[in-house]
Amino acid sequence: xxxxxxxxxxxxxxxxxxxxxxxxxxxxxxxxxxxxxxxxxxxxxxxxxxxxxxxxxxxxxxxxxxxxxxxxxxxxxxxxxxxxxxxxxxxxxxxxxxxxxxxxxxxxxxxxxxxxxxxxxxxxxxxxxxxxxxxxxxxxxxxxxxxxxxxxxxxxxxxxxxxxxxxxxxxxxxxxxxxxxxxxxxxxxxxxxxxx
Amino acid sequence: xxxxxxxxxxxxxxxxxxxxxxxxxxxxxxxxxxxxxxxxxxxxxxxxxxxxxxxxxxxxxxxxxxxxxxxxxxxxxxxxxxxxxxxxxxxxxxxxxxxxxxxxxxxxxxxxxxxxxxxxxxxxxxxxxxxxxxxxxxxxxxxxxxxxxxxxxxxxxxxxxxxxxxxxxxxxxxx
Numbered sequence: 001x002x003x004x005x006x007x008x009x010x011x012x013x014x015x016x017x018x019x020x021x022x023x024x025x026x027x028x029x030x031x032x033x034x035x036x037x038x039x040x041x042x043x044x045x046x047x048x049x050x051x052x053x054x055x056x057x058x059x060x061x062x063x064x065x066x067x068x069x070x071x072x073x074x075x076x077x078x079x080x081x082x083x084x085x086x087x088x089x090x091x092x093x094x095x096x097x098x099x100x101x102x103x104x105x106x107x108x109x110x111x112x113x114x115x116x117x118x119x120x121x122x123x124x125x126x127x128x129x130x131x132x133x134x135x136x137x138x139x140x141x142x143x144x145x146x147x148x149x150x151x152x153x154x155x156x157x158x159x160x161x162x163x164x165x166x167x168x169x170x171x172x173x174x175x176x177x178x179x180x181x182x183x184x185x186x187x188x189x190x191x192x193x194x195x196x
Numbered sequence: 197x198x199x200x201x202x203x204x205x206x207x208x209x210x211x212x213x214x215x216x217x218x219x220x221x222x223x224x225x226x227x228x229x230x231x232x233x234x235x236x237x238x239x240x241x242x243x244x245x246x247x248x249x250x251x252x253x254x255x256x257x258x259x260x261x262x263x264x265x266x267x268x269x270x271x272x273x274x275x276x277x278x279x280x281x282x283x284x285x286x287x288x289x290x291x292x293x294x295x296x297x298x299x300x301x302x303x304x305x306x307x308x309x310x311x312x313x314x315x316x317x318x319x320x321x322x323x324x325x326x327x328x329x330x331x332x333x334x335x336x337x338x339x340x341x342x343x344x345x346x347x348x349x350x351x352x353x354x355x356x357x358x359x360x361x362x363x364x365x366x367x368x369x370x371x
Binding site: 164172177180181184185 | 309310317321323324325327328344346347349356360364367368371
């Protein structure tokens with residue numbers, strides 16, 4: 001394919017030898033160099049273009065480059081500041097994490113202390129309540145026993161009283177009644193009054 | 197009923213009995229009837245029941261006292277019952293008895309026994325109580341089965357108590 005292309009170009013160059021000069025432009029027959037006039041004019045034009053570019057475009061380009069450099073520097077500075085701030089924040093966070101750990105440890109320690117205190121208080125309270133309940137139970141048992149004994153004594157006294165009253169009334173015949181009356185009269189008469 | 201009314205009724209009964217010349221008998225009979233009235237719940241309920249017509253209650257009095265007490269006593273009790281003052285009869289009679297005794301310069305001695313006292317016992321007991329209290333007494337004997345046995349005598353604020361009931365109560369207290 002390269003060979004085919006080269007042959008085509010060579011054919012075109014060879015064909016150009018037959019192109020007539022029409023008097024309007026110049027035609028070079030050199031396959032490498034352009035006609036000298038064209039090189040001079042082109043060179044001058046290029047020089048003018050370069051001068052114009054240097055005169056008018058370069059300050060703007062230079063300013064743009066400087067601005068870009070400054071902007072990049074600012075961005076770098078901002079990045080550095082952001083990094084510094086980020087590092088400070090990271091340090092703060094690490095410090096805070098350290099504080100959190102410390103606070104957590106303190107809270108755990110405090111909670112453990114409170115739990116231990118509560119446990120001890122609960123143990124003491126329960127011990128005291130158990131002792132009180134035992135004492136109360138003992139007192140209740142003693143009171144119940146006392147009540148039982150008291151009830152028994154009351155019952156005995158009640159039945160004894162009824163038995164005595166029945167027995168006394170049963171033995172109070174007419175002679176005894178008269179004897180009691182005469183005894184009363186005698187004692188009152190002798191100044192041995194039964195006064196209540 | 198107020199004390200003034202009780203004293204008013206007692207004064208009226210006293211004057212009627214004195215005017216009738218039967219004060220001693222009437223006083224004694226009223227006293228006995230008042231004690232019977234106090235000791236009988238059925239009699240109290242019947243004579244103080246205002247649902248029962250006054251005439252019927254007075255008829256009960258006639259049945260109870262007719263022939264056993266003087267007509268003056270029967271009429272006085274009937275009057276008190278008929279006027280709806282049955283509940284105050286004992287208080288009226290007590291005031292009457294004290295009034296009668298005061299009129300005779302006597303103090304009332306109320307004696308309670310489980311069995312009736314003979315006249316001789318009453319006389320000896322009256323003498324003994326007068327000797328013990330230093331007062332001239334109008335003895336009022338009451339048969340009260342609740343004393344069980346023995347005698348209890350009340351002369352004013354003094355109480356001479358030698359009853360079986362009291363001894364039993366004391367024994368009960370000690371038990």
